Amino acid sequence: MYKISPSILSADFSDLKSEINKIVEGGADYIHLDVMDGLFVPNITFGAPVIKNLRKITNKPFDVHLMIERPERYIDDFVDAGADIITVHQESSVHLHRTIQQIKNHGIKAGVSLNPATPIETIEYVLENLDMVLIMTVNPGFGGQSLIKEMKEKVMKLRSIIEEKNLDIDIQVDGGVKLDNIEEIKSWGANIFVVGSGIFKAKDIKSETQKYKEILF
Numbered sequence: 001m002y003k004i005s006p007s008i009l010s011a012d013f014s015d016l017k018s019e020i021n022k023i024v025e026g027g028a029d030y031i032h033l034d035v036m037d038g039l040f041v042p043n044i045t046f047g048a049p050v051i052k053n054l055r056k057i058t059n060k061p062f063d064v065h066l067m068i069e070r071p072e073r074y075i076d077d078f079v080d081a082g083a084d085i086i087t088v089h090q091e092s093s094v095h096l097h098r099t100i101q102q103i104k105n106h107g108i109k110a111g112v113s114l115n116p117a118t119p120i121e122t123i124e125y126v127l128e129n130l131d132m133v134l135i136m137t138v139n140p141g142f143g144g145q146s147l148i149k150e151m152k153e154k155v156m157k158l159r160s161i162i163e164e165k166n167l168d169i170d171i172q173v174d175g176g177v178k179l180d181n182i183e184e185i186k187s188w189g190a191n192i193f194v195v196g197s198g199i200f201k202a203k204d205i206k207s208e209t210q211k212y213k214e215i216l217f
């Protein structure tokens with residue numbers, strides 16, 4: 001039920017193969033891939049061609065977090081690149097329900113992410129179509145930021161809606177997740193934890209990944 005999804009955003013981009021192998025050896029459940037377009041967020045990372053090449057390294061599920069405007073334009077490319085889960089932002093897609101269907105029609109998992117300022121109510125109408133909701137606990141765009149504690153109420157509210165409606169939806173938390181706060185975030189009701197700088201800025205990436213796994217079980 002509880003999963004770690006290390007984000008390669010803080011990895012050494014000149015050596016992604018060995019960086020990814022280290023998190024896989026450490027027990028990473030997913031590989032979190034942050035795609036940024038310089039429009040939706042003030043930063044640019046990588047796109048589908050890079051992900052397609054990374055696909056050669058591991059069979060671990062690719063958890064693709066799209067921080068791009070009008071993501072519906074690129075869903076097919078990211079599926080072709082090997083995405084297992086595609087998460088789009090509520091704020092980036094005007095026809096959100098249609099975008100989710102576009103993802104689901106490929107037979108992969110669909111997630112929707114909410115910026116810190118976006119309330120849960122904006123996605124209640126699509127919840128039954130989703131496999132995952134990603135609650136951003138930082139303003140998206142960069143790794144290494146501090147978790148916004150006020151997101152506690154949002155995660156707890158979402159968990160109670162999911163239980164009330166008896167839905168099978170993962171709650172992923174992304175941004176500022178560290179060894180010293182992950183247990184508290186787990187108690188809010190999140191079950192998938194994205195960890196970027198907490199893992200990739202550590203001296204021993206493999207053993208740091210193992211520590212996150214151990215703390216959850």
Ligand SMILES: O=C(CO)[C@H](O)[C@H](O)COP(=O)(O)O
Nearest residue numbers: 140141143144175176196197
């Ligand atoms: O989506 C993201 C930023 O927009 C990243 O996944 C997130 O910031 C992970 O990095 P860190 O754990 O260092 O906060």
Ligand SMILES: [Fe+2]
Nearest residue numbers: 034065174194
């Ligand atoms: Fe992310």
